[in-house]
Amino acid sequence: MADEMRVPISTDADIITARQKGRALAEWVGFSGSDLTIIASAISELARNIIEYAGHGEIIIRLAERGARRGIVIVARDDGPGIPDVALAMQDGYSTGKGLGLGLPGARRLMDEFEIVSEVGKGTTVTVGKWR
Amino acid sequence: MRVPILKQGDYLIAPIQSALSDADFLRMQNELVDQVGKLRSRGVIVDVTALDVMDSFATRTLRSTALMTRLRGAETVIVGVQPEVAFSMVQLGLTLRMEDVETALDLDEGLAFLDRQTKG
Amino acid sequence: MVTQPEEWGARSVAALRRELVEHFTEKREELRQQWVEQMTAKGLLAGLTQTEIETESATIYDTCIGCLETGQYDRAQTYATTLAERGVLRGMTSEQIIGGMLTLRDVYGRSLFERYQKDMKRLSAALDIYEPVANKILSIIALAFIDEREKVVRQQQEAIREISTPVLQVRNRLLIMPIIGLIDAQRARQLTEQLLRSIRANRAKVVVIDITGVPTVDSKVANNLIQTVEASRLMGAVVIVTGLSAEVSQTLVTIGVDLSKLNTVGDLQGGIEAADRLLGYKVITTEQATEIR
Numbered sequence: 001m002a003d004e005m006r007v008p009i010s011t012d013a014d015i016i017t018a019r020q021k022g023r024a025l026a027e028w029v030g031f032s033g034s035d036l037t038i039i040a041s042a043i044s045e046l047a048r049n050i051i052e053y054a055g056h057g058e059i060i061i062r063l064a065e066r067g068a069r070r071g072i073v074i075v076a077r078d079d080g081p082g083i084p085d086v087a088l089a090m091q092d093g094y095s096t097g098k099g100l101g102l103g104l105p106g107a108r109r110l111m112d113e114f115e116i117v118s119e120v121g122k123g124t125t126v127t128v129g130k131w132r
Numbered sequence: 133m134r135v136p137i138l139k140q141g142d143y144l145i146a147p148i149q150s151a152l153s154d155a156d157f158l159r160m161q162n163e164l165v166d167q168v169g170k171l172r173s174r175g176v177i178v179d180v181t182a183l184d185v186m187d188s189f190a191t192r193t194l195r196s197t198a199l200m201t202r203l204r205g206a207e208t209v210i211v212g213v214q215p216e217v218a219f220s221m222v223q224l225g226l227t228l229r230m231e232d233v234e235t236a237l238d239l240d241e242g243l244a245f246l247d248r249q250t251k252g
Numbered sequence: 253m254v255t256q257p258e259e260w261g262a263r264s265v266a267a268l269r270r271e272l273v274e275h276f277t278e279k280r281e282e283l284r285q286q287w288v289e290q291m292t293a294k295g296l297l298a299g300l301t302q303t304e305i306e307t308e309s310a311t312i313y314d315t316c317i318g319c320l321e322t323g324q325y326d327r328a329q330t331y332a333t334t335l336a337e338r339g340v341l342r343g344m345t346s347e348q349i350i351g352g353m354l355t356l357r358d359v360y361g362r363s364l365f366e367r368y369q370k371d372m373k374r375l376s377a378a379l380d381i382y383e384p385v386a387n388k389i390l391s392i393i394a395l396a397f398i399d400e401r402e403k404v405v406r407q408q409q410e411a412i413r414e415i416s417t418p419v420l421q422v423r424n425r426l427l428i429m430p431i432i433g434l435i436d437a438q439r440a441r442q443l444t445e446q447l448l449r450s451i452r453a454n455r456a457k458v459v460v461i462d463i464t465g466v467p468t469v470d471s472k473v474a475n476n477l478i479q480t481v482e483a484s485r486l487m488g489a490v491v492i493v494t495g496l497s498a499e500v501s502q503t504l505v506t507i508g509v510d511l512s513k514l515n516t517v518g519d520l521q522g523g524i525e526a527a528d529r530l531l532g533y534k535v536i537t538t539e540q541a542t543e544i545r
Contacts, residue, residue, distance in 0.1 A: 012154035019185060020151070034445055037185060037216040041224055044187035068399075092225060103188065106224040211488070215448035218486040222444075227482035236488035237455055 003063040007047075009078075010056035015047040018059040025061050026072050030132055039072060039130055042110040045103040046076035046126055052103075054080020054123065064129060071112075071131035082120040090116075135160040137167055142174040143246055144206070145239070149182050157193045164197055168206045175246035176201050179239055181212030191226045198233045207249050209234045211242035268374070269381050272364070273321045279363060284313050287359045296351045299343060312356065320385045328389045332396035349397045350390075357386045417443045419450040425457040426527050428520070432465030440476035444483055451489045458530050459484055460523040464495030474509045481514060490530060491515060494523035 005025060007018040019040040026039045043059060050057040057078025064071045083089045092105050104126070108114040113129040133156055138145045144167055146160055164176055178194060180186065186194075198208035210233060213221075221227060236242040276283065288309050291297050297305055311331060318327045364382060368375035416439075419429045429447055447459065461480070463469065481491040493516045496504075504511060517523040528535060536544075 016151045016153055023184070034216040034219045034441075037214075038220040038223060040185045041187050041220045044185055044189075045224070048187065048189060106188065106226075109225060110220065110223050213486045213488075215445065215452055215487065218448055218483040219441075219445055221486060222479045222483040227479075227486065230486060235486055237452070237457070238488075241455075241457075241488055 005061045007059045007061070008056070009047050009050045009059055009076075012048075012051065015044055015051070018047045018061070019043040022059075022061045022072070022074060025063065026130075029063055029070050029072050031072070031130070035130065038110045039074075042107045042128055042130075043074055045107045045110075046074065046128070049103040049126075050076055050078045050080070053083075054078030057123075064131075066131070069131050071129055073127065073129045074111075076126045076128075077123070078125075079123040082122055082124055083116075083118040084120050086116055086118055135163075137163055139167075139171055139173070140243075142250065143177060143243070144168060144171065144173045144175075145177045145179065147179040147182075147239075151183065151185070152190070154189055154193075157190060161193055161197045161200070164208075165200045165204060168201050168204045173206045174250045176206050176208040177239065177242040177246070178208065178210050179212045179242075180210060180217075181214070181238070183217060184214070186213070186217050186221055186226070188224065188226060191221065191230060195230060195233050207234065207246060209236050209242040209245055211236045211238050265377070265381065268377055269320065272378060272382060273317055275363070275367060276317050276320070276360065280313065283359050283363055284309055287313070287356050290355050290359065291352055294351060294355065296348050296355070298348070312353075316356070316360070316386070316389055319389055320382065323385075325388055325392060328392045332393050335393075336396050336400040344397075346397060346401075350394055353390045353393055357390065360386060417446060419447055421454050421456070422460075422524060422527075423531075423533065425455060425531055426460070426524070427451070427454060427456045427458075428460045428462065428524070430462040430465065430520070434468065435466055435473045435476060437472070437476070440473070440480070444476075444480045447480060448483055448487060451484060451487050456489050458527040459489055459491045460520065460527055461491060461493050462495045462520045462523065463493060464497075464520065466495075469496070469500045469504065471504070471507055471509045474504055474511065474514075478511075478513050492517055492523045492526055494518065494520050 005021050007014060007021055009015070009018060022043040023036050023040045026036050031039065043061070047059055050059075055078075057076065057080065060075040060077070062073050062075075064073045090105050090108070104116070107126070107128055111128040111130050113127075115127045116124065118124040133150050133152060135146050135148050135152065135156065137160075138147070144164060146164060148160075152160070160178075164178075167173065168176060176197075178197070180194075183190070194210055198210070201208045210230075213235065221230075234245065236245050288297070288305060300308070315327050315331050319325050360382065361379070364378050365375065368378055416433060417429060417431055419427055422428050427447075427450055429443070431443065435443075447461075450456065451459065461477070463477075466473070477493060481493070484491045493514050496516055517526050525535075
C-alpha cells in the first residue's frame with residue numbers, strides 16, 4: 001500500500017471513498033477496533049466540511065512515523081472562502097451550513113492532534129493525526 | 133446503493149446493506165416517510181448493522197426520519213449499531229442528537245420493542 | 253562523519269580494516285577470555301551458566317568482527333533480535349547488557365592500543381575504524397533491550413487492564429461491571445469498549461455499573477460514565493450506575509455536574525433489583541413459589 005493517498009472531494013460519494021481509503025491505510029498502519037471507526041468518522045466529517053463550505057477540495061491521507069510510533073495524518077484542503085472566525089467555528093453546535101456544527105470540533109475530539117489554518121478568500125487546511 | 137424497504141405486517145423494515153452516500157440516506161428517508169402513510173404502518177425499523185461509520189449527517193438524517201415518521205403515526209427504532217460505531221459516535225458528540233430516538237440491539241429486539249409499543 | 257588523516261586514503265583504510273579483522277581473529281581466544289574475566293569480576297554474568305557464557309560470548313565476539321569486516325550490521329541486528337526472542341534479554345538487567353558491551357569495547361580498544369602504541373597515526377586511524385563499529389553495535393543491542401522491556405511493560409499493562417474490569421453476566425440479558433480503582437481517560441475508553449463488546453456478545457439489555465471501588469469521581473470521570481451510558485444506549489442497553497458514595501454525590505452536585513442522564517441506584521443489590529424489574533424478573537423464595545403453584 002502506498003504511504004500517501006489523495007482523494008479529490010467534490011460530491012457526497014467522494015466522502016465514502018475518502019473514508020474507505022483512510023480506513024484501509026489505518027488498518028495497514030496497525031490500528032484496530034474503535035480506532036478504525038474513529039479515523040473513518042473524522043475523515044467523513046472533514047470531507048463533509050469541504051463540500052459544505054468550499055464545494056470541492058481534497059483529502060490527503062498519509063502514513064506518519066515518529067520514532068518507533070506509527071500513526072496516520074489526514075489533511076483536508078480546500079480553496080474555498082475560508083473561515084473568518086476560526087475560534088467560533090471550533091465551537092460545538094456552531095454552523096453556518098446545514099450540518100450539526102459538529103464537524104470540526106468533533107474531528108478534534110476524535111483525533112490526537114488537530115491543526116487548522118484558514119485565510120479568508122484563500123481557503124482552509126485542516127490537519128489531524130492519530131498515533132498508535 | 134439503494135436501501136430496500138420491506139413491509140412486514142404493520143411495520144416497515146429498512147435494512148441498510150452497505151455504506152450510503154448522503155443522497156442514498158435522503159432517498160431512504162423520503163421513501164420511509166412516504167410509505168408509512170401509504171401502508172398505514174405502525175412502526176419502522178432501520179437496521180444499521182452494516183454501517184461501519186455513522187457520522188453527523190447519518191445521525192441527523194436518522195433522527196429526522198424518526199421524528200417525521202412519528203408525526204405520521206409510526207415509531208422508528210434504529211437497530212444494530214456496532215460497538216465501535218457507538219463508541220465513536222459518543223466521541224464525536226453525536227449521542228445528544230439521538231436522545232429522542234429509540235434504539236435496540238438487533239432486528240429481533242427492534243420487532244419486540246415495536247410489538248410492546250403498538251400491541252401491548 | 254569520521255574524517256581520516258590525509259595519508260590514510262580509502263585503500264589504506266580498507267587494508268587497515270583487514271588488518272584489524274585479522275588481529276581480532278588471531279587474538280580471539282585470548283581477548284574473549286579477558287572479556288569474560290572482566291565481566292565476571294564486575295559481577296555482570298550473574299545468573300548465566302558456564303555454557304551460556306561460552307556460547308554467548310563467542311557469538312557476540314564473532315558478530316562484532318563480522319560487522320567490522322563487512323561494514324554491515326544485519327548480523328548484529330539479527331543476533332540482538334534472537335537474544336530478545338529467546339527471552340535472554342528479559343532475564344538480564346540493563347547494567348548487565350550495557351556493562352557487558354562496554355567491557356567488550358574496552359577489551360578491543362586496549363588490545364588495539366597495545367598493538368599500535370608505537371605508531372600514533374596508525375593507532376588513531378585504527379580507532380577511527382573500530383570505534384564507530386563498536387558504538388553502532390552497542391546501540392543496536394541496547395535498543396533491542398529497551399524494545400524488549402517496553403514490550404513486556406505493554407503486555408503487562410494490557411493484562412492488568414483486561415483483568416481489572418470484568419464484565420459479568422448475572423442472568424440472561426443482565427451484565428454487571430464492578431469498577432475498582434482510578435478511572436483515567438485511557439481506562440474509561442478501554443472499559444467502555446469492553447462493555448460495548450460484551451453487550452453485543454451477551455445480547456444484554458441492562459447493565460449495572462458499580463463504582464463503589466472508585467476512590468475519586470470528579471467531573472471528568474462523571475463525563476466518562478455519561479459517555480459509557482450513552483454509547484450503551486445506542487446499542488439498545490440501559491445502564492444503571494450504583495455505588496456513588498455520599499461524598500461523591502455531594503462533590504458532583506457542588507461542582508455542577510449534570511447527572512440527570514445517569515440512572516443511579518444506591519447500591520449494587522438495589523441496582524440488580526432495579527435491573528430485574530426492567531427485565532421483568534421477580535426474585536422470590538421457593539416457599540413463595542410453592543404458594544403460587
